[in-house]
Amino acid sequence: MFRFLSGFGSYWILLRRVFSRPEKTQIYYRQTLKELISLGLRSIGIVAIISFFMGAVITLQTAYNTENPIYPTYLIGLGCRDSILLEFSSTIVALILAGKVGSNIASEIGTMRVTEQIDALELMGVNSASYLILPKIVATLVFNPLLTLISIIVGIIGGWIAGTASGVVTSQDFIYGIQYAFIPYYVTYAIIKTLFFAFIITSISAYQGYYVEGGSLEVGRASTKAVVYSSVTLLLFNVILTQLLLS
Amino acid sequence: MIRAENISKRFGDREVLKDVSATFEPGQTNLIIGKSGSGKTVFMKCLVGLLDIDEGEIWYGDILFSKLDFRAKKEIRKNMGMLFQGSALFDSMTVEENVRFPLDMFTTMTTGEKLDRVNFCLDRVNIVNSNSLFPAELSGGMKKRVAIARAIVLKPHYLFCDEPNSGLDPKTSIVIDELIRDITRELNMTTVVNTHDMNSVMENGEKIIFIEEGEKCWEGSKREILKSDCRILNEFVFANALAKQLKDSVT
Numbered sequence: 001m002f003r004f005l006s007g008f009g010s011y012w013i014l015l016r017r018v019f020s021r022p023e024k025t026q027i028y029y030r031q032t033l034k035e036l037i038s039l040g041l042r043s044i045g046i047v048a049i050i051s052f053f054m055g056a057v058i059t060l061q062t063a064y065n066t067e068n069p070i071y072p073t074y075l076i077g078l079g080c081r082d083s084i085l086l087e088f089s090s091t092i093v094a095l096i097l098a099g100k101v102g103s104n105i106a107s108e109i110g111t112m113r114v115t116e117q118i119d120a121l122e123l124m125g126v127n128s129a130s131y132l133i134l135p136k137i138v139a140t141l142v143f144n145p146l147l148t149l150i151s152i153i154v155g156i157i158g159g160w161i162a163g164t165a166s167g168v169v170t171s172q173d174f175i176y177g178i179q180y181a182f183i184p185y186y187v188t189y190a191i192i193k194t195l196f197f198a199f200i201i202t203s204i205s206a207y208q209g210y211y212v213e214g215g216s217l218e219v220g221r222a223s224t225k226a227v228v229y230s231s232v233t234l235l236l237f238n239v240i241l242t243q244l245l246l247s
Numbered sequence: 248m249i250r251a252e253n254i255s256k257r258f259g260d261r262e263v264l265k266d267v268s269a270t271f272e273p274g275q276t277n278l279i280i281g282k283s284g285s286g287k288t289v290f291m292k293c294l295v296g297l298l299d300i301d302e303g304e305i306w307y308g309d310i311l312f313s314k315l316d317f318r319a320k321k322e323i324r325k326n327m328g329m330l331f332q333g334s335a336l337f338d339s340m341t342v343e344e345n346v347r348f349p350l351d352m353f354t355t356m357t358t359g360e361k362l363d364r365v366n367f368c369l370d371r372v373n374i375v376n377s378n379s380l381f382p383a384e385l386s387g388g389m390k391k392r393v394a395i396a397r398a399i400v401l402k403p404h405y406l407f408c409d410e411p412n413s414g415l416d417p418k419t420s421i422v423i424d425e426l427i428r429d430i431t432r433e434l435n436m437t438t439v440v441n442t443h444d445m446n447s448v449m450e451n452g453e454k455i456i457f458i459e460e461g462e463k464c465w466e467g468s469k470r471e472i473l474k475s476d477c478r479i480l481n482e483f484v485f486a487n488a489l490a491k492q493l494k495d496s497v498t
Contacts, residue, residue, distance in 0.1 A: 023352055023353075024351070024352055024353075027351055027352060112337075115333055115335060115338075116331040116333055116335040117336075117337055117338070119292075119297055119329075119331065120331060120335040122297060122324075123295055123297065123324055123329045124324065124325070124349050124353075125321040125322070125324040125352075125353070127321075
């Protein structure tokens with residue numbers, strides 16, 4: 001319990017340093033652009049692949065579970081759309097990103113810590129916490145909503161292809177289903193969740209890397225902790241946000 | 248000038264530095280020597296403020312550095328350069344970007360002026376045609392020299408070197424030692440070097456402080472070290488047979 005409270009305290013102290021005034025805005029801007037490429041653009045591939053197959057499986061499972069003449073087949077499209085919008089594109093993609101981006105951030109910052117690169121920054125008079133972490137947080141807050149939108153679109157396309165190719169739903173019914181009783185707020189809900197998740201993944205992973213002590217073994221451990229802690233926190237916030245935003 | 252007065256530092260129950268006092272003069276290379284684990288690196292990290300001290304005071308000229316807050320320390324640190332044991336070059340940046348980094352961060356120089364300054368510093372440490380290389384592509388000696396170039400790019404008043412010769416062959420070690428000594432004189436810096444390399448001691452030891460088990464045991468120059476009757480110092484300095492012969496011939 002003491003370790004948890006102590007860790008929680010140093011997490012908030014770190015965040016205070018992260019959000020202090022940058023030394024030179026232009027350099028932070030440049031760093032943010034680099035992080036947008038490294039953490040955002042380079043995640044499009046994995047998000048697209050996972051979303052495609054996720055959409056395909058949701059469609060096939062919905063079809064299997066609604067195999068009843070009473071239910072119109074366009075419900076398969078509706079079910080696919082709502083599942084993707086409400087849960088999969090925000091939460092599941094965030095969990096995937098916690099693995100990819102979270103471990104990347106923790107190992108990068110952790111390696112900088114054990115090779116004294118963070119000490120070198122501090123000694124130059126640079127606020128290392130802000131210089132290293134703030135651009136990553138800004139980049140993921142900007143780019144992750146875009147990844148969610150990509151995931152929604154690709155997921156629905158995956159569902160449509162799987163549904164029509166397997167013959168469980170016609171193209172016309174599926175397209176009718178994804179337009180039926182559409183609630184635009186669901187997209188807002190997914191984006192709001194994504195913003196929270198992006199902050200959780202980046203800040204927790206950065207915290208794990210920033211306070212590494214030791215060598216490469218500890219960096220590996222920090223990387224694992226980053227994924228585990230950010231995933232658990234993310235799932236907890238998923239429940240809280242769902243209750244707050246949908247009730 | 249840097250003045251450390253009665254510095255103590257603990258990690259939990261373990262007292263790593265015990266009441267250490269020292270003065271480091273400008274324009275000369277001040278060495279802190281001692282065996283591995285004696286507290287040299289902790290002392291240096293306390294001097295630069297990377298570790299907080301438990302007791303004592305650290306003065307930079309007339310400024311009581313150890314009592315300053317984070318922001319005020321940052322201002323003093325802009326006058327410091329440090330060569331870390333593992334060089335601590337930024338992996339994601341090229342040689343040129345590494346050396347240019349402090350200029351980007353703290354000056355309003357134009358791109359051309361920055362490039363001139365970077366090339367001047369790289370020339371000074373004998374690194375040529377390597378601006379676009381990444382640290383992973385450099386040898387150990389080159390990394391140290393690039394790190395020196397980065398440390399001096401802002402013309403600091405204070406230079407700290409933590410084990411500058413670790414992992415280097417004897418010839419490259421001498422090159423690094425000479426470079427540190429010459430740059431110190433050129434820029435009239437206060438240079439503090441942590442080392443357990445006896446070649447460095449004989450090359451650069453204008454002022455030497457010997458630390459054993461976190462305590463300062465001896466202070467003097469490279470000439471005095473040969474004639475010292477401090478038993479612990481002699482055991483450290485004249486650890487091998489050749490050194491013992493040298494000691495006998497001097498005494």
